[in-house]
Amino acid sequence: xxxxxxxxxxxxxxxxxxxxxxxxxxxxxxxxxxxxxxxxxxxxxxxxxxxxxxxxxxxxxxxxxxxxxxxxxxxxxxxxxxxxxxxxxxxxxxxxxxxxxxxxxxxxxxxxxxxxxxxxxxxxxxxxxxxxxxxxxxxxxxxxxxxxxxxxxxxxxxxxxxxxxxxxxxxxxxxxxxxxxxxxxxxxxxxxxxxxxxxxxxxxxxxxxxxxxxxxxxxxxxxxxxxxxxxxxxxxxxxxxxxxxxxxxxxxxxxxxxxxxxxxxxxxxxxxxxxxxxxxxxxxxxxxxxxxxxxxxxxxxxxxxxxxxxxxxxxxxxxxxxxx
Numbered sequence: 001x002x003x004x005x006x007x008x009x010x011x012x013x014x015x016x017x018x019x020x021x022x023x024x025x026x027x028x029x030x031x032x033x034x035x036x037x038x039x040x041x042x043x044x045x046x047x048x049x050x051x052x053x054x055x056x057x058x059x060x061x062x063x064x065x066x067x068x069x070x071x072x073x074x075x076x077x078x079x080x081x082x083x084x085x086x087x088x089x090x091x092x093x094x095x096x097x098x099x100x101x102x103x104x105x106x107x108x109x110x111x112x113x114x115x116x117x118x119x120x121x122x123x124x125x126x127x128x129x130x131x132x133x134x135x136x137x138x139x140x141x142x143x144x145x146x147x148x149x150x151x152x153x154x155x156x157x158x159x160x161x162x163x164x165x166x167x168x169x170x171x172x173x174x175x176x177x178x179x180x181x182x183x184x185x186x187x188x189x190x191x192x193x194x195x196x197x198x199x200x201x202x203x204x205x206x207x208x209x210x211x212x213x214x215x216x217x218x219x220x221x222x223x224x225x226x227x228x229x230x231x232x233x234x235x236x237x238x239x240x241x242x243x244x245x246x247x248x249x250x251x252x253x254x255x256x257x258x259x260x261x262x263x264x265x266x267x268x269x270x271x272x273x274x275x276x277x278x279x280x281x282x283x284x285x286x287x288x289x290x291x292x293x294x295x296x297x298x299x300x301x302x303x304x305x306x307x308x309x310x311x312x313x314x315x316x317x318x319x320x321x322x323x324x
Contacts, residue, residue, distance in 0.1 A: 029149055030288035031175065031200050031227055033246065035142040036266055037134075038076060038284045044140045044250070045269035046089070051276030056284070057101070059086045061136035062269070067094030074282040077101045080121035086134045091126070098122075104132045143250040143266050150248070151204050151231030155179040157195070165190040168203065168219075175200045175288075182207025182233070193219040193226070200288060201226040201245070208232055210252070214240040221245075223262040224286045236267070238278060246285040 036042045040056025047058075049066035055074035058064075064087045072084035077100040084101030085091075091105045094112055102122040103109075109126035117124060156177045157170030166188035170176025176195045185191075185205055195201050201221050210233045226245030230236055236249050239257040246263035247254075254267040256278040263283045272278060 029153065031150070031202060031285075032146070032287040032289070033143070033227075033248070033264060033266070033285050034287050035139045036264065038264075039134075040075075040264055040280050040282050040284075041270060042139065042143075042264070042266045043268060043270050044136055045253075047270040048272070049270075049277060050272060050274075052272075052279050054280035054282075056264075056280070056282035057084045057086075059083075059134045059136070059139075060270075061088040061140070063087070063089040063092070063107070065092045066096055069096040070099065071097070072099040072101055075100045076282075076284075077119075080119040081123060083133045084122075086132050088130075088132055088134075088136050104128055106130065106132045140250065143248060147229055147231040147248050147250050150202055150227075150229045151206070153177045153179075153202065153204065159184070161188060164188055165192060167192045168194070168201075170195045170199070170201070172196070173199055175202060177202045177204065179204045179206070181205070182210045186211040189215050191215055191217050193217070193221040195219075195221050198222075199225065200286070202229060203227070203245075204229045204231060206232050208234050210236045210249075212236060212238045212241060212243070217242060217244050223283045226263070227285060234268075246283070 038057065039059045040054050042059045044061040046062040047060040047064050049064065049069045051068045053070040053073065056072065057075050058071050075084050077084060080101055082101045083104045085098050085103045088106040090107035092110045093116055096116060097118050098116045099118045101119060103117060103124040105126035106128050107126070109124065115124070154177065156172055157168060159178050159180050160167050161184050164187065166184060168178045170178070173196050176199055180203065182205055193201060205228065210230050223244040228245055228247045230247065230249040230252055233249050233252040236252045236254045238254065239259060241259040243261040243263060247265045249267045252267050253269045254265065255271055257273040258278055260279040260281060262281045264285050265280065
């Protein structure tokens with residue numbers, strides 16, 4: 001092989017390596033829901049909460065209606081003036097309670113005739129307009145952008161649908177990405193997720209209409225580190241299920257008619273059946289603050305490869321000089 005051929009092949013190797021590292025960096029987006037804080041349920045639009053409970057904090061950007069409903073029994077709140085129920089629009093409340101914190105309403109408040117707050121030192125304030133203690137606009141923009149970015153990630157694990165069981169298997173110690181369709185999810189009566197202990201799991205589900213109902217969830221994974229990303233959905237139907245993980249569905253109207261969810265839910269709106277909605281248990285997603293450690297450092301690697309490419313250029317010039 002002559003010198004020019006060697007240089008050409010080395011140049012191709014360097015460029016391919018640069019492309020690989022760039023792709024690795026693109027896939028290193030940290031999974032993070034920090035803009036919604038530790039709220040158990042967040043909507044930009046309306047929410048109807050009936051005959052059930054949300055153990056953590058609730059933020060509703062539109063109008064909220066609840067009856068025979070409890071909020072905040074497991075909220076991690078030290079200060080009773082912290083907003084456990086924050087409503088951007090109007091709040092209409094029947095029988096129920098709000099524990100461990102306060103109620104803040106941007107619009108009008110219609111209560112049951114007694115104080116919903118159970119914590120000493122808590123308050124109920126209405127007519128606040130945009131001064132409620134949660135930025136719905138900022139959270140909405142951030143969650144919509146993250147849903148799209150996460151949905152664009154390449155799969156790192158396998159997904160197999162066989163005999164009505166959908167099995168997701170990953171080996172990455174940091175983040176395991178699975179890309180499935182709404183049709184695959186609906187067809188499965190059993191969802192099995194296997195990932196290393198402590199690893200985050202991202203399940204991207206494509207499709208405008210998602211049905212997440214009547215199926216069992218099992219395997220080796222944690223609800224604290226699992227995120228179901230319904231990044232294209234405008235409607236999500238849930239019933240007869242125990243969801244283990246958080247759901248990011250910022251464009252979707254979610255109808256949760258029965259079952260329970262161990263995780264955070266971010267949606268456009270939230271409702272259920274006339275007789276009630278599913279239970280929301282307070283499991284806060286474990287945010288990743290930095291890119292996964294297993295992904296190569298792109299800046300350092302690119303610098304190293306670029307230096308090598310420069311050395312090859314010098315080698316080429318010297319070789320040509322010698323031949324001349």
